[in-house]
Amino acid sequence: xxxxxxxxxxxxxxxxxxxxxxxxxxxxxxxxxxxxxxxxxxxxxxxxxxxxxxxxxxxxxxxxxxxxxxxxxxxxxxxxxxxxxxxxxxxxxxxxxxxxxxxxxxxxxxxx
Amino acid sequence: xxxxxxxxxxxxxxxxxxxxxxxxxxxxxxxxxxxxxxxxxxxxxxxxxxxxxxxxxxxxxxxxxxxxxxxxxxxxxxxxxxxxxxxxxxxxxxxxxxxxxxxxxxxxxxxxxxxx
Numbered sequence: 001x002x003x004x005x006x007x008x009x010x011x012x013x014x015x016x017x018x019x020x021x022x023x024x025x026x027x028x029x030x031x032x033x034x035x036x037x038x039x040x041x042x043x044x045x046x047x048x049x050x051x052x053x054x055x056x057x058x059x060x061x062x063x064x065x066x067x068x069x070x071x072x073x074x075x076x077x078x079x080x081x082x083x084x085x086x087x088x089x090x091x092x093x094x095x096x097x098x099x100x101x102x103x104x105x106x107x108x109x110x111x112x
Numbered sequence: 113x114x115x116x117x118x119x120x121x122x123x124x125x126x127x128x129x130x131x132x133x134x135x136x137x138x139x140x141x142x143x144x145x146x147x148x149x150x151x152x153x154x155x156x157x158x159x160x161x162x163x164x165x166x167x168x169x170x171x172x173x174x175x176x177x178x179x180x181x182x183x184x185x186x187x188x189x190x191x192x193x194x195x196x197x198x199x200x201x202x203x204x205x206x207x208x209x210x211x212x213x214x215x216x217x218x219x220x221x222x223x224x225x226x227x228x
Contacts, residue, residue, distance in 0.1 A: 001174075035213075037213055037214065039213060039214035039215075041157070041214075043157070048207060048218040048219065048220055048221055049149075049157060049207070049215075049218055050218070051214065051215065051216045051217075054212075054213045054214060054216070055213055060216065090156075092156065092157055094157075094159075094214045094215075096211075096213060096214045099171050100159065100171070100172070100173045100174065101159040101162070101171075101214075102159065103156060103157045103158065103159065104156075105156050106156045106157075
């Protein structure tokens with residue numbers, strides 16, 4: 001199975017700071033069709049997860065442009081510029097390239 | 113507006129069965145693959161199963177293969193998860209999700225507790 005390793009496990013920030021989360025895969029996530037099925041989710045406390053980024057770098061409908069996804073192959077990054085209060089929660093990366101699909105263990109973004 | 117509403121959770125004894133349902137609205141159900149994702153208490157997310165838009169293909173995580181069955185009724189815009197031979201480690205909140213690359217829209221989740 002593909003293992004997604006997220007770092008850091010937790011991240012303490014001041015509002016307005018930039019935050020960066022890494023997701024490393026045990027295998028390349030480029031599919032045979034040329035697409036890379038690496039997504040990022042945010043789960044706010046007490047809520048269902050919400051999709052932020054799909055296919056590495058595409059923002060989902062309604063997601064602010066302060067969320068930026070990048071990477072290729074096995075190394076991916078989610079950057080949040082100018083963290084706002086509504087950005088706090090647990091961030092997960094997810095791969096849908098290889099069966100079985102897998103999530104990273106999560107990165108908790110909290111205030112300093 | 114896309115809506116996914118799960119039902120059917122609750123308390124069940126180990127070894128018994130339970131069937132979850134997910135009523136979908138706000139999109140053309142039979143155009144999309146669908147998935148179940150679970151989250152054990154205080155733990156991370158785990159993908160459980162996916163079914164293709166027409167029901168012809170299904171995919172499962174290893175720990176539920178042979179015990180869980182994902183299915184759909186496109187005429188009723190409803191997704192199902194039949195869970196047999198339940199174990200304590202299946203205790204989790206189960207989310208129904210539309211799968212469009214990864215899951216894009218999620219339901220509110222339904223809790224399943226496996227305990228004697």
